[in-house]
Amino acid sequence: MQASAIECRGLTKQYGDVRAVNELTLNVADGSFFGLLGPNGSGKTTTIHMLSTLARPTVGSIRVAGYDVLKQPVQARACIGLVFQESALDRSLTVAENLHFAGALYGLDATTVEQRLAELLDLFDLESKREVRVAALSGGMRRALDIARGVLHRPRVLFLDEPTIGLDIINRRAIWRFISRLRQEHGMSVLLTTHYLEEAEGCDEVAFLRHGQLIGQGQPSDLIRALGHYILEIETDQPDYYIEQLSSELGTPVQEDERLLFAIQDEDFQFGALQQRLQHEVRALQLRKPDLNDVYIWRNQPTGKGEAA
Numbered sequence: 001m002q003a004s005a006i007e008c009r010g011l012t013k014q015y016g017d018v019r020a021v022n023e024l025t026l027n028v029a030d031g032s033f034f035g036l037l038g039p040n041g042s043g044k045t046t047t048i049h050m051l052s053t054l055a056r057p058t059v060g061s062i063r064v065a066g067y068d069v070l071k072q073p074v075q076a077r078a079c080i081g082l083v084f085q086e087s088a089l090d091r092s093l094t095v096a097e098n099l100h101f102a103g104a105l106y107g108l109d110a111t112t113v114e115q116r117l118a119e120l121l122d123l124f125d126l127e128s129k130r131e132v133r134v135a136a137l138s139g140g141m142r143r144a145l146d147i148a149r150g151v152l153h154r155p156r157v158l159f160l161d162e163p164t165i166g167l168d169i170i171n172r173r174a175i176w177r178f179i180s181r182l183r184q185e186h187g188m189s190v191l192l193t194t195h196y197l198e199e200a201e202g203c204d205e206v207a208f209l210r211h212g213q214l215i216g217q218g219q220p221s222d223l224i225r226a227l228g229h230y231i232l233e234i235e236t237d238q239p240d241y242y243i244e245q246l247s248s249e250l251g252t253p254v255q256e257d258e259r260l261l262f263a264i265q266d267e268d269f270q271f272g273a274l275q276q277r278l279q280h281e282v283r284a285l286q287l288r289k290p291d292l293n294d295v296y297i298w299r300n301q302p303t304g305k306g307e308a309a
């Protein structure tokens with residue numbers, strides 16, 4: 001049987017009084033696309049740092065591509081690609097020089113680097129930038145190059161910490177096409193953190209972290225289905241009144257200032273009747289399908305459904 005791409009048990013990281021990661025156990029199947037999601041400060045980056053050999057856990061065990069990260073860090077590291085929020089590129093070197101430099105660090109021969117460089121320049125439409133210094137590239141081009149650098153040695157497991165942050169939709173899509181191609185061609189496993197949850201909807205599996213702990217895990221479509229058939233959104237300047245009026249009928253909503261979100265379980269929910277009742281009283285009323293953003297919002301409620309999962 002093929003080893004899991006990533007397996008960790010009881011992973012904990014303590015920074016002084018702060019427990020950044022708390023007894024985390026995860027299993028990422030080989031070849032899968034896995035999303036680690038959670039609010040700022042929930043422990044995603046610390047987890048990735050430990051899984052990728054960059055930080056030592058206070059307690060816990062980790063295997064990546066079958067290697068024990070604590071006992072065989074060199075072998076594990078050779079199977080890992082890293083793309084972090086902070087760029088790993090040298091801004092004073094050109095595009096080609098950066099990749100050749102990284103290729104030398106990975107022990108790749110110049111012909112292989114040249115081939116991969118040509119492929120990347122073509123894919124991202126960067127042929128004209130080959131001899132341009134990184135400092136002169138746009139943010140999107142730099143990000144693409146960062147990812148290209150992270151996968152130059154065709155790692156078995158790629159860690160992507162917020163890879164598309166700050167990029168426009170065209171560059172985000174180009175980066176996802178590239179990653180998807182690498183997954184198809186090389187069977188690469190990917191562990192992603194992102195705040196763009198529509199990107200995580202394409203994951204095979206997602207896990208939600210909160211205060212360093214796992215608070216839920218599953219396939220995005222299952223998690224969305226489990227939340228409800230619809231989301232009813234009400235905007236009103238009297239949220240407390242409508243919570244009291246509607247909760248017995250519709251369940252407890254999530255409140256975001258003057259917006260209330262109800263997860264509706266009933267597939268045959270009679271929206272027309274509610275609309276007639278409320279349309280002249282509230283500012284806005286909308287019934288829509290739930291998505292992963294809703295799952296995320298519910299999971300991060302202090303007493304939401306997420307606590308139970």
Ligand SMILES: Nc1ncnc2c1ncn2[C@@H]1O[C@H](COP(=O)(O)OP(=O)(O)OP(=O)(O)O)[C@@H](O)[C@H]1O
Pocket residue numbers: 015018019020038039040041042043044045046047
């Ligand atoms: N080197 C460190 N020293 C002390 N505390 C740290 C250190 N690194 C992280 N922390 C703390 O650990 C917790 C988790 O931080 P981490 O960066 O892992 O969260 P995150 O989920 O990646 O956040 P973000 O989404 O903002 O990137 C936070 O409370 C943070 O302040």
